[in-house]
Amino acid sequence: MCGIVGFHTKKSIDKNQVLGPMMESIKHRGPDASGTYFNKKLALGHQRLSIIDIKNGAQPMFSIDGRHIIIFNGEIYNYLELRQQLTASGYSFNTYSDTEVLLNLFIEHGKECLKLLNGMFAFVIYDKNEDTLFIARDHFGIKPFYYYQDNESFVFASEIKAILKFPGIQAEPDPFSMNEYITFQMTLKKHTMFKNIFKLPPATYMVVKNGVIKEKKEYWSFDFNIDASKNEEEYQRELLVLLENALSIQIRSDVPIGAYLSGGLDSSIVATLASKSYTSRIHTFTGGFKESADYDETYFAKCVNKSINSIHHEIFPTHHDFADTFEMLVYHMDEPGGGPGLFPQYMVSKLASEHVKVVLGGQGGDEIFGGYARYAVAYLEQCLKGAIFETQEEGQHLVTLSSIIGNLPILKKYVPMMRSQFSEGMFDSMESRYFRLINRSLRLDEVYSSEFLSSHNQDVLFDKYLQIFNSPDTKSYFNKMTHYDLKTLLPTLLQIEDRVSMAVSIESRVPLLDKRIVELAAKMPPSYKFSGGRTKYMLLNSVKDIINKEVIQRKDKMGFPTPLHEWIGGPLKEYALDILLSQKSRNRGYLDPKKVEKMIMGENNFSRDMWGLLNLEVWHRTFIDN
Numbered sequence: 200m201c202g203i204v205g206f207h208t209k210k211s212i213d214k215n216q217v218l219g220p221m222m223e224s225i226k227h228r229g230p231d232a233s234g235t236y237f238n239k240k241l242a243l244g245h246q247r248l249s250i251i252d253i254k255n256g257a258q259p260m261f262s263i264d265g266r267h268i269i270i271f272n273g274e275i276y277n278y279l280e281l282r283q284q285l286t287a288s289g290y291s292f293n294t295y296s297d298t299e300v301l302l303n304l305f306i307e308h309g310k311e312c313l314k315l316l317n318g319m320f321a322f323v324i325y326d327k328n329e330d331t332l333f334i335a336r337d338h339f340g341i342k343p344f345y346y347y348q349d350n351e352s353f354v355f356a357s358e359i360k361a362i363l364k365f366p367g368i369q370a371e372p373d374p375f376s377m378n379e380y381i382t383f384q385m386t387l388k389k390h391t392m393f394k395n396i397f398k399l400p401p402a403t404y405m406v407v408k409n410g411v412i413k414e415k416k417e418y419w420s421f422d423f424n425i426d427a428s429k430n431e432e433e434y435q436r437e438l439l440v441l442l443e444n445a446l447s448i449q450i451r452s453d454v455p456i457g458a459y460l461s462g463g464l465d466s467s468i469v470a471t472l473a474s475k476s477y478t479s480r481i482h483t484f485t486g487g488f489k490e491s492a493d494y495d496e497t498y499f500a501k502c503v504n505k506s507i508n509s510i511h512h513e514i515f516p517t518h519h520d521f522a523d524t525f526e527m528l529v530y531h532m533d534e535p536g537g538g539p540g541l542f543p544q545y546m547v548s549k550l551a552s553e554h555v556k557v558v559l560g561g562q563g564g565d566e567i568f569g570g571y572a573r574y575a576v577a578y579l580e581q582c583l584k585g586a587i588f589e590t591q592e593e594g595q596h597l598v599t600l601s602s603i604i605g606n607l608p609i610l611k612k613y614v615p616m617m618r619s620q621f622s623e624g625m626f627d628s629m630e631s632r633y634f635r636l637i638n639r640s641l642r643l644d645e646v647y648s649s650e651f652l653s654s655h656n657q658d659v660l661f662d663k664y665l666q667i668f669n670s671p672d673t674k675s676y677f678n679k680m681t682h683y684d685l686k687t688l689l690p691t692l693l694q695i696e697d698r699v700s701m702a703v704s705i706e707s708r709v710p711l712l713d714k715r716i717v718e719l720a721a722k723m724p725p726s727y728k729f730s731g732g733r734t735k736y737m738l739l740n741s742v743k744d745i746i747n748k749e750v751i752q753r754k755d756k757m758g759f760p761t762p763l764h765e766w767i768g769g770p771l772k773e774y775a776l777d778i779l780l781s782q783k784s785r786n787r788g789y790l791d792p793k794k795v796e797k798m799i800m801g802e803n804n805f806s807r808d809m810w811g812l813l814n815l816e817v818w819h820r821t822f823i824d825n
Contacts, residue, residue: 455479484550506746538807557707640657
C-alpha cells in the first residue's frame, strides 16, 4: 500500500521542488521509503508502505530494458499465479514483488492485462518511447486516483491535497458537486468537491500522451444475466468456495495481518475465514460506545473472538476523542463525505496500527448481497403496492407480503425512515421511491439559507441519479438498488476505508470485493438473494455452518452507529455552535444561522444532518480558506 504522485507539464518549473511537497503531503500513505523519476517534462513520485518483498520492491520500478516505468498503489492478490504464467512465457524477475509482476504483465498484454488482475490498485506505467502514461484503477475503486488537466499540465495523485501543491492549482468549491453533496452526502461519477479536479472512476483506464488525455474507457462491469440452472444450495456452495479462496490469497503478506471485527456478519466472515488460513493467531479489532447498548455490539465481536481464538482488542471512543480528531479526519478525507461512522472507524484503525501492518475488513457485503435495512423498507412498500393494486413491476413476485412479515423486525430502529418514506410519494415508481430512500436533502429548508437553496436544482440531480439507477438491463428492483449502491455508495465507503487506514499507515484489504464474488452474485436470481425479504440471505446461508451462531441469528443491524446526536445535544453543543455559527460560516451564505441554532439547541439535531453540516464547514476552512 502506497501513495503515488506525478505530473507531465510544459511549465518551466523546478520539478524536484514541486514533487517534493506533493510527496510530503501523502507521506502517511507510505512512510517506509520514497522514490522519484524525472525527465524533461515528467515527474513521478512514490511513497512506499512495504508489504510484499520488503527489501527489493522499491518504486518507481523499471522494466529490464528500461523502457517502462511503474508507480503502483495497492496489491495484486493473484500475483504468484500470474508470475508463474509470465515465467513460462520467458520473463525473468529481479524481485518477488507484485509490482514487477504487474509491470511485466502490462508489457506482455498491454491494456488487456486488466482482465487478469485480482486486486486493489491504482497504477501508472510510463512508456518512454511513446511518451505515454497508462493509468488504471481497480474494479470497485478501493484505491484512489485523482487528476487535474489544463492546457499546460496533467497532474495526478492518490490524494487531492497533493494535487493542490502544484503551482497554479487553486482550491475552489465546485457548485454542482456542492448540490450533489447536500442531496446524497457524496459526489457521483468522476466529480469531486473541487472545481477541475476529478477522480478516475472505478474499473476505468486512461491513456495520457504528451500530457493530454487521449483515451478513457471502462474495462469491466458486471451485468445481471441470471443463471437459473443452479439452485440455492449450489450457489451457496460455490459462494463459500470463492470466499475461502479470496481470503487465502488476501492473507499473502510479509508483515503481520489482523482483521476488523464489528460483530456483524461481514466482518465475522472475514475474520473467521482468515483465522482458518492464517498460520498464526490473528489479531482482531473492534470498537463501541459506552453511551448505551444501541451503540455497542462488542458482545457479538467477543462471541466471534472466542470462536476463532483471536487476539482481541477493543476501544471505546468518547466525545473528547471526536473533538480532538474531527478536523484532522476532514483533512485526511480531502472531501466532506460519508457518515459519522468515519470517526469510530478511524479510532479502530489507529488501534490496529499498534499491532499489525495489514488489516482485513468486511466492506462490500451490504452492497453485493443487499444488507441495508432500506431494501426491506423498499420491498415492504413494493409488497403493499402489488397486493393492493394486483400489479408487479418486476414481472414476478420477488417477495410477497406474507413472506416478508417474519423478517420485518429488522426495521424496529427504522420507524422514522418509514414514516418519512410513506408520508409522501407512496406507491410511486420504483425509481422515485428509491430516490426518496437515499435522498439526504429532505430537510434542507430547516438549515440552509433561501439564497443558497435557490441554486439547488433537484430535477437535474434526479436525472443524474436515474442514469445510474436504470443503467443495468434488469427489471429487478433489488438488483437496481444494489447496483446503484455498488456504483455510488460503495466507492464513498471505500474512500473512508482507504483514508482512515492510510492516516495511520496501515493497509486495509476488503476480501468480499473479490470481483469473482460480485460476478457470481450478479448471476443469482433475485428471489434467491432476497428470499422472504431477508437481507443478505445468500451470504448468510453460505456461511451458516462456520460462523458463530449468535451472529447468524442476529435480527438487529447496527453499522457502527455513533452517538453524535447525544453529543451535539450535550457535551459537544458548544463545539458545534462555535463551528457552525462562526463568522466564517455566516459569511459563506450557505446556512441560515437562526435555523442552525434552533436545530442544535432543539431535539432534531439528527446525527447525519449534523455530520454533513460540520463536514462542509470544516472542509471549507481546511482547504478553501487556506
